[in-house]
Amino acid sequence: MRIDLHTHSTASDGMDTPAELVRNAAAAGLDVVALTDHDGTGGHAEAIAALPPGLTLVTGAELSCRLGGVGVHLLAYLFDPAEPEFARERELVRDGREPRARAMVARLNELGVPVAWERVAELARGGAVGRPHVAAAMVEQGVIPSVSAAFAPEWLGNGGRAYVEKHEFDPFEAVRLVKAAGGVTVLAHPMAVKRGVVLPEGAIAELASAGLDGVEVDHMDHDAPTRARLRGLAADLGLLTTGSSDYHGRNKTCELGEFTTDPEIYGEITRRATGAFPVPGAGG
Template sequence: MAEAPVIVAADLHTHSSVSDGTETPAELVAAVAAAGLGAFALTDHDSTAGWAAAAAGARERGITLIPGMELSTRIQFASVHVLAYLIDPLDEALLAETARIRESRFTRAEEIVRRIGRDYDLTWDDVLSQTTEGATIGRPHIADALVARGHAATRSDAFDGILHWRRGYAQPHYAPDPLTGIRLIRAAGGVPVLAHPGTRGAEDVIPEDKLRRFVDAGLFGLEIDHPENREGSKRRLRELAAKYGLAVTGSSDYHGSGKPNRLGAYTTPPEVVERIIAEGTGTSPVFG
């Protein structure tokens, strides 16, 4: 009889070049190994296309992979992301919704580039040159194109400058509301966690009445230990997590060289990882 796999602490939020990371899924696994991590989740934006390559790398290197996705949702003009662990990648409703989101991201990106191109030397081909085949194209790729053209020093500089909403070039893309997203994730056998809900400060932590509805719909947890959550927000979020019985997760939100976030900056303890695995029925973890 095979021994039960050992569950270890995991970095539960990483991105590959399938969305807006700078490393392929295989390169990401190598980076996870180099960082000394025993487990991680691949959570590309609105896509599971990197799962197979990441799983192969995880098996080779003896690393546990929690297959996941970062689902785009929106409350009016505010972007709210929901991490979706162990979903069924073939669930028809979720596939239809993510296809709609990716198409909207694409057309939104084209329009942003058209607007920027009126004032700066930037073309759609410049953006495409910063992507890989099948990638979910978005603003990070526009930022990389701006850097390549010399209009910004780094991706972060591009977001703080030309791509900041105050500059007038940005526009929202389609995304469902978080309540719909949570229900879709649960219906696909997945485990939903609100991603980095404290980046805007304690005064902008998600309203409690909305959070209560999310919990009723099946929300599993809050990603509180995250490099971009503010300290005041973290305190309030821990209070809400305790009040509503939500799990607390930790992760780096690693994007390779696309962000300063480093692998393993925060991790999720084994007991919470084990709960996610127990609740996820859409797909199985990969135990390397």
């Protein structure tokens, strides 16, 4: 059983529509895929409608958080999307995405980078605009060699020359909100140092005490020693460990199913969730 619990569509900053994403997941040989667009659930209905036979969809979101100046991403699975308090908070974060992207484009222009807002919006294919779309436009202009290069401090990385702050969750509050909506929480790529400063292990321990369910261990931004360190930390803290691709489509090198989650861990996630249930494709 092949399970990928972290993917993105055009409903946030991915390049595949939700329908394309689930079709590509099935073609990649996945049995279960989670759609975890940033701070929203707008792609879920389309993904469910297009779900191929044999593929199960886990509905979710990747929440943008910040703690002590450190950016934190929290994967939330199988929560009730209609729970009002959590829905209001997600809306606050989502509403800031386009103004933020426009401001980043303006800063790039001031730095002499000829990125056009119209092209960035076009790359989003009608979905929410995010940093990867700005980065893809920079690649087209020959400013950087790859989308991942845009996330360095010189450009769009946290605190970078063209970085723009946004409204974000406090991760402890995010854990509380997800739990209140019947969901399960997993800290995404917690030791991805190439993305910038990461949470200290003490903060992860505090989140575990506050109800965090797991940590994403197997991820393209974690090398082998980092994965071993995270597995040890998770064992000490009683946290679940997951593996995922963090797939965004052709704008990143990761492939669907590049890293996967153990079926027993997936079973525990579904057992803990009370807000929603995995959706099987017709005949799945």
